[in-house]
Amino acid sequence: DGGITQSPKYLFRKEGQNVTLSCEQNLNHDAMYWYRQDPGQGLRLIYYSQIVNDFQKGDIAEGYSVSREKKESFPLTVTSAQKNPTAFYLCASSKKGGTGLAGELFFGEGSRLTVL
Amino acid sequence: AQTVTQSQPEMSVQEAETVTLSCTYDTSESDYYLFWYKQPPSRQMILVIRQEAYKQQNATENRFSVNFQKAAKSFSLKISDSQLGDAAMYFCAYPSNTGKLIFGQGTTLQVKP
Numbered sequence: 555d556g557g558i559t560q561s562p563k564y565l566f567r568k569e570g571q572n573v574t575l576s577c578e579q580n581l582n583h584d585a586m587y588w589y590r591q592d593p594g595q596g597l598r599l600i601y602y603s604q605i606v607n608d609f610q611k612g613d614i615a616e617g618y619s620v621s622r623e624k625k626e627s628f629p630l631t632v633t634s635a636q637k638n639p640t641a642f643y644l645c646a647s648s649k650k651g652g653t654g655l656a657g658e659l660f661f662g663e664g665s666r667l668t669v670l
Numbered sequence: 671a672q673t674v675t676q677s678q679p680e681m682s683v684q685e686a687e688t689v690t691l692s693c694t695y696d697t698s699e700s701d702y703y704l705f706w707y708k709q710p711p712s713r714q715m716i717l718v719i720r721q722e723a724y725k726q727q728n729a730t731e732n733r734f735s736v737n738f739q740k741a742a743k744s745f746s747l748k749i750s751d752s753q754l755g756d757a758a759m760y761f762c763a764y765p766s767n768t769g770k771l772i773f774g775q776g777t778t779l780q781v782k783p
Contacts, residue, residue, distance in 0.1 A: 587771070591713075596761060596775040612770065642713060648771075658705055659763075659771050661715035 556581045560645050560662035567632070567639070567669050575630045575665045577645035586628035587659065589644040590614060597644065603628055604650075632667060640669045674764050676774035683752045684782050690737070691747045691777045693762030699723075703765060704738070704745045709776075710758040718760070721745060749779075757781045 558579045567573045579586065585604045589597040599612030603622040617636025622628055628647075632639045643666075646659040674695045683689035695704070706718040721729045721738045728736050733753075737746045749756055762774040 594776075594778075597773045599770055602770060644713075644715065646715075646771075658703070658717050658720060659715075664713045 558645060558647055558660055558662035560643075560665050563663065563665060565665060565667050567667060569669060570634045572631055572633050573667065575632070575643055575645075575667070577628045577630065577662060578626055579628075579647045579660075580626060581647055581660060582625070583647035583660070584625070584650050585648045586622070587646045587648075588612075588618070588620065588628070588630045589646065591642045591644060591664075600630065600643075639667055642666050674762055674772050674774040676762055676777050678777045679775070680778045680780070682780040682782060683749070685752055685754060687752055688748060688750045689752055689779065691749075691760050691762075691779070693745045693747070693774055695743050695745065695762070695764045695772075697743070697764065704736075705763040705771070706734070706736070706745075706747045707761045707763060707773075708756075708758045709761065710755075715761075719747065752781050754781050754783060 561576045587602040588600040590600055591597050598614050600614055600618050601609055601612055601620040603609035606622055606625050609620050609622050617633055619631045642664050644664045645662045648659050676693050702723045704721045708716045708718045719729050719731045719734050721736050728738050733750045735748045757780055759776045759778050761776045763771050765771050
């Protein structure tokens with residue numbers, strides 16, 4: 555079945571370490587997104603990509619990095635520069651982006667990162 | 671700036687009753703989609719309903735319907751015959767003119783048996 559797969563579901567990190575969260579989709583979607591969600595809060599956009607080999611910063615990009623070498627994959631690296639990385643991270647994709655008629659987002663199941 | 675506002679952090683409803691969650695947004699676009707997403711305790715985001723702004727008819731999906739008032743930039747979600755499984759956090763969302771989806775802060779819905 556088509557969908558979005560995020561891994562790992564749970565991840566623990568020591569302070570000062572970089573970690574990478576995986577996001578893979580087989581929906582043939584052009585656009586992919588990373589959101590951060592803190593307890594009881596809404597979603598904040600970290601990075602998004604509308605086409606392979608191109609990506610843009612969202613509202614809270616500091617301390618994060620991404621790559622988009624393949625259409626299907628959009629990994630997120632949480633670097634040691636991110637001061638408060640403990641959160642729930644959601645990856646999403648959509649058929650197209652860049653216009654007000656962007657389609658709905660399809661979400662993965664999320665990854666919970668905890669910094670020890 | 672394009673914003674989405676959900677003014678009700680928490681709502682509760684009795685099982686089998688009807689509840690309405692409010693959402694307002696700000697945009698200068700004329701054609702766009704609006705979405706309501708549900709996030710149950712499992713944290714998976716699920717699309718509940720979508721409204722196309724150029725359609726005057728309010729969208730309906732089974733027990734879920736919207737009251738879309740384009741001039742007022744209001745997009746409320748009505749849940750009829752509420753069920754225990756409807757308990758979740760609900761997010762209103764609007765796609766910006768750069769393709770990003772802007773989410774409201776969310777409304778936590780409690781369903782009482």
